[in-house]
Amino acid sequence: xxxxxxxxxxxxxxxxxxxxxxxxxxxxxxxxxxxxxxxxxxxxxxxxxxxxxxxxxxxxxxxxxxxxxxxxxxxxxxxxxxxxxxxxxxxxxxxxxxxxxxxxxxxxxxxxxx
Amino acid sequence: xxxxxxxxxxxxxxxxxxxxxxxxxxxxxxxxxxxxxxxxxxxxxxxxxxxxxxxxxxxxxxxxxxxxxxxxxxxxxxxxxxxxxxxxxxxxxxxxxxxxxxxxxxxxxx
Numbered sequence: 001x002x003x004x005x006x007x008x009x010x011x012x013x014x015x016x017x018x019x020x021x022x023x024x025x026x027x028x029x030x031x032x033x034x035x036x037x038x039x040x041x042x043x044x045x046x047x048x049x050x051x052x053x054x055x056x057x058x059x060x061x062x063x064x065x066x067x068x069x070x071x072x073x074x075x076x077x078x079x080x081x082x083x084x085x086x087x088x089x090x091x092x093x094x095x096x097x098x099x100x101x102x103x104x105x106x107x108x109x110x111x112x113x114x
Numbered sequence: 115x116x117x118x119x120x121x122x123x124x125x126x127x128x129x130x131x132x133x134x135x136x137x138x139x140x141x142x143x144x145x146x147x148x149x150x151x152x153x154x155x156x157x158x159x160x161x162x163x164x165x166x167x168x169x170x171x172x173x174x175x176x177x178x179x180x181x182x183x184x185x186x187x188x189x190x191x192x193x194x195x196x197x198x199x200x201x202x203x204x205x206x207x208x209x210x211x212x213x214x215x216x217x218x219x220x221x222x223x224x
Contacts, residue, residue: 031210040122042202042216043158050210058211090157097210100146100165105157 003027004106006091011111013085021076021109023091031094032074033103036060036087043090049074050097078111085113117141118205120215128223133190135218137203140184146206147179147186152217153199162188193222 004025013019023032031050035043045058049068063082068074074093078085088110092103117140127133135149146165150158164170164177164186176189186205190197200217207213 033211040216042118042214043212045211048209048211056209094210100163101210102148102160102163103204103212104160105150108157 004091004093004104006089006106006109008109009107011109013111013113015113016080017113018077018079019085019111019113021078021089021091021111023074023076023106024072025074025091025093025106026072027093027095027104028071029093029095029104030071031097031101032068033092033094034058034064034066034074034076035090035092037090037108038087046076078113085111087111117207117213118203118215120201120203120218122216123219124221125218126221126223127193129193129195131193131222133193133197133220133222135188135190135201135203135220137186137188137215138184139186139203139205139213141205141207142181142184144181144184144205147177148204148212149175149177149188150202150204151199152202158202190220193220195222195224198222 033048034046047066049055065077091106094101094103149162152158162177174191178187202217203215204212
């Protein structure tokens with residue numbers, strides 16, 4: 001089956017620890033995205049990548065880092081510098097970055113930091 | 115000013131009625147518009163995309179776009195309790211990015 005996988009579904013960490021969220025897609029999509037969603041809020045873009053070995057900051061990149069070493073994979077690291085990391089993290093992919101390309105989402109990872 | 119605005123709701127409609135969800139956007143050059151459905155605790159699911167002025171129908175869903183008024187809407191005919199969810203409007207930004215509204219919560223009462 002083609003799709004986007006994110007793991008784990010739930011993640012618990014202590015404050016001060018870095019944590020890496022996995023995102024893999026087998027859709028052969030060029031572009032990948034990371035969003036954050038807080039309760040009752042829309043989606044906010046953290047980072048995105050249009051091509052392997054290249055990525056750009058989104059609207060709320062501070063405290064996060066990413067890599068894009070393979071087309072299929074776009075892991076997100078939530079660092080200890082992120083002031084309020086508890087949130088629902090969503091990975092998405094798109095066939096391209098033209099105006100008409102739709103984004104498709106993975107199932108998400110719910111991160112709780114205490 | 116928010117770039118994509120939606121009424122947060124909740125919007126409550128009886129089963130079988132038409133649900134009307136609205137979205138306005140601020141960037142006049144936007145060309146692509148998307149509606150996502152998000153069930154509680156789940157990720158967004160793409161249900162409609164529209165690129166030209168007018169109506170686009172897919173089953174019980176109709177997307178309507180009016181670029182002059184910078185307005186896009188989603189109509190759900192014969193609403194079912196299973197349609198109860200949050201509906202997110204998204205508009206294309208630069209570099210393939212999407213700009214999302216905060217979503218409208220829809221509740222369909224049996």
